[in-house]
Amino acid sequence: MRVSREKFAENREKILSVAGVLFRENGFDGVGVADIMKAAGLTHGGFYGHFGSKDDLALEVSRKLIDKVETRWKEHIAESPDRPLAALLDHYIHWRTVDDPGGSCVFATLIQEVSRSRGAVRAVFSDGLSVLVDTLADIVPGETEEERRANATTTLSSMMGAVILARAVEDRALAEQFLVTMRRQLDPESQT
Numbered sequence: 001m002r003v004s005r006e007k008f009a010e011n012r013e014k015i016l017s018v019a020g021v022l023f024r025e026n027g028f029d030g031v032g033v034a035d036i037m038k039a040a041g042l043t044h045g046g047f048y049g050h051f052g053s054k055d056d057l058a059l060e061v062s063r064k065l066i067d068k069v070e071t072r073w074k075e076h077i078a079e080s081p082d083r084p085l086a087a088l089l090d091h092y093i094h095w096r097t098v099d100d101p102g103g104s105c106v107f108a109t110l111i112q113e114v115s116r117s118r119g120a121v122r123a124v125f126s127d128g129l130s131v132l133v134d135t136l137a138d139i140v141p142g143e144t145e146e147e148r149r150a151n152a153t154t155t156l157s158s159m160m161g162a163v164i165l166a167r168a169v170e171d172r173a174l175a176e177q178f179l180v181t182m183r184r185q186l187d188p189e190s191q192t
Contacts, residue, residue: 011046086187093186
């Protein structure tokens, strides 16, 4: 039975959405096409009508999730023009980012896996990280462009590192120390 163009597009978006959650929760290698299609409520055979391979899906999902991170960051910054860095830190260095890998930042969930890969997905992640550094360079302190870029790189590394470390430990108090300490280091005026 043939599906309409609208239904085809709807199914494709469903696959992308479900794969985005499952990839962030389990990694690219931790979930198969059959699992993704089952979770999407679709047949395994229907996958290849949408994507040439799982690698193609991973690439498209990565692009979509990275665009989402960039958009969210810019929204948080725009919503708080008087304290853009603090607003971004409030959003990112938070328990919801730690506790919900499937719904949080694609960088903090998949960066280790991407670091061991080559090809298009790695290039997309590299480009996305560059955009985030550029975004931060516009809002971090610094007298020169070079100093702001260095501060942006440090800030990005620290933000993501705090979340990754907080996820890695079972001791909730230690995880809290990673989050609170880094939040204070990056924004000394923070009330956190």
